[in-house]
Amino acid sequence: MSAYRAYEVTGVRDFRLVERELVAPAAGQVRIRVEANGVCHSDAVTAEGQRPNPDVPVVPGHELVGVIDAIGDGVQVWQVGDRVGVGFLGGHCGVCDFCRRGDFVNCADQPWTGYSTDGGYAEVAYAKASGLVRVPDGLSAVEAAPLVCAGITVFTAIREINARPGALVAIQGIGGLGHLGIQQANKLGYQVAAIARGTDKAELAKRLGAHHYIDSTSEDPAAALKRLGGAAGIVATASNVASMSPLVAGLAPRGQLLVVGASPDPLSVQGLDLVFGTRTVKGSLTGTSIENEDNLNFAAAQGIRPMVEVLPLSQAPKAYEHMMSGAARFRVVLDTTR
Numbered sequence: 001m002s003a004y005r006a007y008e009v010t011g012v013r014d015f016r017l018v019e020r021e022l023v024a025p026a027a028g029q030v031r032i033r034v035e036a037n038g039v040c041h042s043d044a045v046t047a048e049g050q051r052p053n054p055d056v057p058v059v060p061g062h063e064l065v066g067v068i069d070a071i072g073d074g075v076q077v078w079q080v081g082d083r084v085g086v087g088f089l090g091g092h093c094g095v096c097d098f099c100r101r102g103d104f105v106n107c108a109d110q111p112w113t114g115y116s117t118d119g120g121y122a123e124v125a126y127a128k129a130s131g132l133v134r135v136p137d138g139l140s141a142v143e144a145a146p147l148v149c150a151g152i153t154v155f156t157a158i159r160e161i162n163a164r165p166g167a168l169v170a171i172q173g174i175g176g177l178g179h180l181g182i183q184q185a186n187k188l189g190y191q192v193a194a195i196a197r198g199t200d201k202a203e204l205a206k207r208l209g210a211h212h213y214i215d216s217t218s219e220d221p222a223a224a225l226k227r228l229g230g231a232a233g234i235v236a237t238a239s240n241v242a243s244m245s246p247l248v249a250g251l252a253p254r255g256q257l258l259v260v261g262a263s264p265d266p267l268s269v270q271g272l273d274l275v276f277g278t279r280t281v282k283g284s285l286t287g288t289s290i291e292n293e294d295n296l297n298f299a300a301a302q303g304i305r306p307m308v309e310v311l312p313l314s315q316a317p318k319a320y321e322h323m324m325s326g327a328a329r330f331r332v333v334l335d336t337t338r
Contacts, residue, residue, distance in 0.1 A: 006122030008057035025072035035141035037120030038063030062113035064120025085148040091131025138300030146331040154181035157284040161233030173238035225250030312338040
């Protein structure tokens with residue numbers, strides 16, 4: 001193979017299938033034969049022209065899984081043939097102030113896969129060695145792809161709660177993130193309350209591991225959580241910030257509301273709810289590459305799997321449109337081997 005197929009995007013949803021020359025990886029990078037790539041809602045930042053330079057073509061996709069087929073100079077540990085994934089954070093620099101203090105997630109010089117550097121809507125991808133995630137044999141590429149972004153996002157947030165076994169943890173939203181968060185919270189030993197609109201997902205929530213289901217259209221979710229003793233943590237996965245604001249009152253003392261549903265809208269919180277009960281509202285952004293390996297190993301061992309709809313790479317624009325429609329149940333994955 002001297003060339004490979006990739007979908008570039010410019011402007012607003014201007015997807016174009018192109019052939020790119022296959023080149024050797026740069027120093028500190030590896031070349032990956034992509035086997036699967038998850039289609040994430042965050043791809044909208046790239047596909048909807050919200051980048052600083054939307055006229056410059058870029059390959060979207062930050063949930064890619066494949067096999068290393070070439071290694072650049074200076075790369076250690078990794079070998080040709082290794083199964084790897086790459087998430088949104090494309091590899092820390094190791095020398096900025098944040099990296100020197102061990103805060104690799106907030107590295108000041110880190111590529112954002114599928115946004116500032118090419119991602120996984122392609123047969124081949126290139127990635128920094130510091131951004132690689134080892135994929136266990138217990139997960140297929142299609143299963144692992146959504147986990148390297150959606151999975152690590154909720155896994156990191158739930159682990160930040162750090163509550164006693166059996167404590168109540170609520171997952172708001174049963175979608176691409178929430179359906180994974182329910183499984184993870186259950187397997188981590190928490191009592192799990194799922195919060196969603198309507199009753200149509202109640203049975204699914206129970207199958208995924210929720211012990212309680214709260215229909216936010218028929219009752220105040222904060223009041224419902226209080227009746228259950230208050231939540232040690234609430235992971236808010238919905239992109240509708242207005243639905244998050246009332247949840248703070250449902251936290252137990254020292255409880256945390258962890259926001260992972262990204263939105264530009266303001267979050268409104270009553271100061272009394274924070275002060276009386278020493279409650280916290282905080283954001284949580286994915287995790288490091290080694291934490292992502294913990295996430296994948298935990299999923300493989302505990303039977304945590306994403307619910308996916310699979311399409312071939314040739315239908316990448318259709319896959320993106322389907323994801324944006326909100327009709328997908330619950331993650332769309334591009335299979336580049338088809």
